[in-house]
Amino acid sequence: MQIIRAKDYEDMSRKAANIISAQILMKPDCVLGLATGSTPIGAYAQLVKRCQKGDLDFSKITTVNLDEYKGLDRDNEQSYYYFMNQNLFGKVNIDLSRTFLPDGTESDSDKACRDYDKIIEEAGGADLQLLGLGHNGHIGFNEPGDEFVAKTHCVDLTESTIKANQRFFASIDEVPKQAYTMGIQTIMQAKKILVVVSGADKAAIVKEAFFGRITPKVQASVLQLHRDVILVADEAALSEI
Numbered sequence: 001m002q003i004i005r006a007k008d009y010e011d012m013s014r015k016a017a018n019i020i021s022a023q024i025l026m027k028p029d030c031v032l033g034l035a036t037g038s039t040p041i042g043a044y045a046q047l048v049k050r051c052q053k054g055d056l057d058f059s060k061i062t063t064v065n066l067d068e069y070k071g072l073d074r075d076n077e078q079s080y081y082y083f084m085n086q087n088l089f090g091k092v093n094i095d096l097s098r099t100f101l102p103d104g105t106e107s108d109s110d111k112a113c114r115d116y117d118k119i120i121e122e123a124g125g126a127d128l129q130l131l132g133l134g135h136n137g138h139i140g141f142n143e144p145g146d147e148f149v150a151k152t153h154c155v156d157l158t159e160s161t162i163k164a165n166q167r168f169f170a171s172i173d174e175v176p177k178q179a180y181t182m183g184i185q186t187i188m189q190a191k192k193i194l195v196v197v198s199g200a201d202k203a204a205i206v207k208e209a210f211f212g213r214i215t216p217k218v219q220a221s222v223l224q225l226h227r228d229v230i231l232v233a234d235e236a237a238l239s240e241i
């Protein structure tokens with residue numbers, strides 16, 4: 001694993017954007033695996049800037065995102081598609097028909113998951129997979145458990161996640177109770193993995209995930225077995241290693 005130390009969030013975002021830009025320049029028709037969450041927002045903003053300046057071309061890129069809430073359509077402001085559209089897709093010259101996320105509107109979970117695996121397989125898998133890191137070591141919605149789940153699957157959100165999300169919705173009934181997420185095997189099949197982490201609150205989990213035991217209790221620890229992982233983290237996130 002390669003660790004790139006950044007000064008702060010801005011620096012981490014620039015460094016992560018450099019790696020994604022290099023991937024796009026080297027292979028203009030590559031498949032990018034993308035993440036939502038707060039950590040990659042700065043990197044996406046950098047990519048948007050570079051594209052708008054004419055330095056980066058997304059026209060031949062395919063994207064596959066890690067996850068989506070079950071039950072939310074693309075126009076729902078809490079959906080991950082909406083997030084991607086706001087932060088990246090809507091601001092660069094990407095062909096929207098080649099931007100993929102699990103279909104949150106598909107109520108048949110097995111079908112949604114099978115369809116998504118097929119999309120990823122037909123795209124040839126991710127050349128570069130971007131990942132954020134959850135405080136409990138989750139990647140995508142692969143939460144701590146007794147196993148690593150290989151393929152796209154439907155997860156029940158924990159009571160605390162549902163409660164935390166409640167503030168974004170009119171009532172608790174509208175908060176999604178489940179999500180679809182890419183599985184660990186699919187993530188591990190990406191040719192290159194870029195993990196972005198920022199902040200002192202992630203320092204303990206960075207140490208555990210990348211230097212601790214490999215265990216499904218810390219799902220990101222499996223990344224230690226991948227042969228091309230780059231961790232771009234700021235000093236605060238790296239303060240315990």
Ligand code: F6R
Pocket residue numbers: 034035036037038039040066067131132133134135138139140141
């Ligand atoms: C997002 C995702 C999540 C986040 C993780 C970190 O698509 O799959 O695993 O990457 O929860 O989130 P932030 O960046 O908000 O700390």
